[in-house]
Amino acid sequence: MSTSANTSTKQGTISGSSTGSGSSTGASRAENSAGTPREEHMLLNMGPQHPSTHGVINLRVESDGEMILRVTPEVGYLHRSIEKIAEKVSYNGFMPYTDRVDYVAAMTANEGYAMVMERILGLVDEVPRRAYYLRVIASELCRIASHHVATGTMVMDVGAYSPFLWWLREREAINDFMEALCGARLTYNYMRIGGVMADLPPGFDRRVIRWLDHFEPSIDEFNRAASENKIYIERLAHLGVVDRDMAIAWGLAGPNLRASGVDFDVRKNIPYSVYPELEFDVPVGRGWCGEVGDSYDRYYVRILEMKESCRILRQALEGIPEGDTMAKVSRKLKPERDEAYAPVESARGEMGYYVVTDGEENAYRLKVRTGSFTATQIMQALGAGVLIADLVALFASFDVVAPELDR
Amino acid sequence: MEAYTPYLWDLGRIAFMFAICLGLAGPLTWAERRQSAMIQDRIGPNRAALTLFGREIRAFGLFHPIADVIKLITKEDTINIHADRFLYNVAPFIALFPALMTFAVVPFGPDITVGGEVHRLQVARMDAGILVVFAISSIAVFGVTLAGYASASKFALLGGLRASAQMISYEVTMGLSVLGLVLIFGTLEPSAMVVAQGELIGGWLPRWGVFVQPLSFIIFFTAAIAENKRIPFDMAEGESEIVGYFVEYSGMKFGMFFMAEYIEITVVAGLLTTLFFGGWQVPYLMDGVEFVNAAGTTIVGTGFHFPWGGQLYTGEWVGAGLRVGAFLFKLIFLCWLQLMLRWTLPRFRYDQVMTLGWRRLLPLSLANLVLTAAVVLLI
Structure with a gap:
């Protein structure tokens, strides 16, 4: 019960603050998984324009400084039906x-x-x-x-x-x-x-x-x-x-x-x-x-x-x-x-x-x-706990090509 | 007129220093692009041309730095609306200023005597010259950190944080690595260190810092590149990760960060030359040695005294010219070496840089210092 409530608040705050651009104003106040008091986390949009995504993919990163807590790949930017x-x-x-x-x-x-x-x-x-x-x-x-x-x-x-x-x-x-x-x-x-x-x-x-x-x-x-x-x-x-x-x-x-x-x-x-x-x-x-x-x-x-x-x-x-x-x-x-x-x-x-x-x-x-789609979704599982620099290398290692991902 | 002469000399020295720093920064941007083009099998920039009397002069793309500056100056200067305007505007100046200042303590030639007066070829001669270098270079952290903070961009903030942590860490290592040389030469004053490096070990090997303290050279060079935030230590920029602390800057303000980087390359090369490569010393070119000229008379002056017996009298002026030339040659060679590194190596990760700095290089430089101290004490 309490866990689900926590999760929903977390997601709510993150999406709510995604428009903020200041580093301090835009930081999402989310509770960490251990349930300890509020901690400042940062929401970082790596993409859709980012040099490491090689195309238009957005990796929404929730991070504590350099340490990444959660990665949510957002696909569909290159969808051409x-x-x-x-x-x-x-x-x-x-x-x-x-x-x-x-x-x-x-x-x-x-x-x-x-x-x-x-x-x-x-x-x-x-x-x-x-x-x-x-x-x-x-x-x-x-x-x-x-x-x-x-x-x-x-x-x-x-x-x-x-x-x-x-x-x-x-x-x-x-x-x-x-x-x-x-x-x-x-x-x-x-x-x-x-x-x-x-x-x-x-x-x-x-x-x-x-x-x-x-x-x-x-x-x-x-x-x-x-x-x-x-x-x-x-x-x-x-x-x-x-x-x-x-x-x-x-x-x-x-x-x-x-x-x-x-x-x-x-x-x-x-x-x-x-x-x-x-x-x-x-x-x-x-x-x-x-x-x-x-x-x-x-x-x-x-x-x-x-x-x-x-x-x-x-x-x-x-x-x-x-x-x-x-x-x-x-x-x-x-x-x-x-x-x-x-x-x-x-x-x-x-x-x-x-x-x-x-x-x-x-x-x-x-x-x-296509292979790129599954390679992108696995980022959710692998992204947590790595550093921002690692995320770039990790994502590159899967060789995701944006048009193949979205079609 | 007489009263102004010292000031004219000072102005001349400062002009020469700026000529080296700023004069090299432009060609270095060209060299970096041209060099990388050579490494990567490309042609590189060669299109900026000057049309004179109907003839197009391209000069291997040497006009590109000028074209770059024109572009940067005429570009729109954008400021993020959430940015701290004052700090945002002042940060590039704080970044550029220490880079230009540091070169003041680097001697670019020997003392010369003009009209009975001895003039130094060094802008500022201070007893604590080396300490001044570290004092000034620690200010450079503020430019980068403030740029990251004031931009109101998360990527820039990350870059600023990375840069501050990295620069502070490596400054410690850098300082400790030089202490060995201070012990050996017994001075903190760069020009005195250069003079001390003119001696020969065993009659043939110049007593350059790189020969008496090879480990210290490697540590200092590594730390200096980390201090300069270039690959493999370009965490603060990390073009494929966070794009850098200057990501929000445009126009000439970005250009100033860019210039600061290239001036720092020159400064690092200058410091390396002074501390480890004998500064303006030319091997076997010595002062106050005896020469026998063709007429059979003995004169005392400046000239080459080779270990294999030959000698060549050059006189004070030619000797001084050779020495300033040698300084510039070493400087440009070390700049080139840094450009080579930039285009050869991949980038470390943030924590790897910290591990390397605190857990490998720092203990190593401490061990080097203790060993050097023991040797100096015993000899």
Whole structure:
């Protein structure tokens, strides 16, 4: 009884004082959990415009000086009703919108939608093998580019600016490849229901291999500059530990899940495309510098994944078969009443498209499941008890991309 | 005219000091951006151009500091409506003032004799010169803390609090690390310390502070960077965390905090040069030694006396020029070193900085002091 009354007062005061801007006037008078007399706590809005949120997310922080008592992520600032738009545009016309679901790794977002529609239309076996290989090449390049941003901004949030720009330089090369492949550098709109938009441009494979020869050693260079730095390790090791059970309970996905020691990768466990034909390992968190599931593991899993993506790329570029890039698909799609779910391994974990069709030219309902959302909600559990500086590093370690979070 | 001459000398010295401090602050902002561009594989600022007689002069972006100042001065000066206006306005001045003052005790050249009068190349020669440095630099805390407090912004307040705690902690360490040198050279006066550093150990190694007190150099350098609030100790700024104690400032008031930072870089470099790198001393360039000139006569004066036997007479004026040049060279090198650090390392966390200061560096500097005292006592 008294506990619930306390909680309600607490929340009431916090939301009431959120408009105050003075440090003393805006401090919320809240009772701490022990129920001891009133204490001055501070309500801090980290976001929606804050350098560490990398997009418009608001972390409402209740803190006692530097010590954070509670974190409440507020989402929805970048909500563009993409799922609703799917109900209004044609099936082919929705493809460009999937780019906007996750513009840091737009290829995998493309791929997921193409796959779910192929399942609905029964095209899975008709898509040419060359198209599948092209999808793998594009997706893996995109995964590397996305991990560039993830690990780079993480290092930047911890204060080292230079390695971030080294990664952006490498990412620039991938943007050039993408431009050569499909004409766009950020929102590609490359994949189609039934294949891909265009074949490889001449000399593309040689250019990528030459870049890979340069890029793979540069991962070690990056590690020497950032990952092995003592200050960096001390900042991240043992920070925000998510153990195996907790990671599953909060529904973490992708690298965040694997950092907690769960060996789950959609490419391996729910095979799709031509991934079963390619040889690669799935890096799992081992507690490299601290314990399994800490922020350093989440960071380092991504570094290792880049290496694995390089392996996949080399195999795919070598083993790509000749042939068409598109299956025969009619221009106007009117699938029967049906439903399907297709997950892909995006750079931020399992990205699933669930679509319900009803015989019309547009979807009855479409739902996108993304990794960023669960990664944001776990901040409530991890944020309490860390310092403000830690919160920034912790949030960065989950690699949340705002558009993917809100859609 | 005669009566005014000492004042003219004083004005000249002060002008030279300001020329170093302010003159270096502008190019340092350019150097920092250009340097970081080199490290990060970028081109860096190169667009500010001056058009003279129809020709566009870019000078590697050296006009950028000027363009920056024009921008900062013409920008709107915003004040948060909840801010304490008086403290808010006065804080940048309190931050800038001590940074400029500290350089007064740094000698930038040897004493020179003009017209039979000895003139010092140092603005203020005080017996307690080193103590004055610490006295003034402790005022700098107020500028930062007041800026954080008066801005009426929580982020700025956090920055101000972090800065005050950090600067006070590291001042203790900084002071203790210098005491070893005070014991060895037996003086608190910077120019006397520089003169003492002109001697040679074992006939070849200059008796520079960095050679007689290497540990003290590392501690002092670390503490000085912490005092200056730059990466890896930029808790007060923490651009990705709290954006800094100056987050609410705009225009030239922000510019003053910015300038204070770069002047402090120069001051730290100046102090390091004076205490640990022999100030204006050039290795093996000595006063009052005997030289044999080509005619076979022996003269006594200033010149190089190399440990391997060679000698080179320079005379007092060339020697003084070389020494001021050496001081500037060391100064600029140490400024560059600080810029390098800024773009290489990540940032500590607040509690890690405190742990490092109080539990590692402070005991270390105390141990260093005790050891030095014992050695000085025994020898």
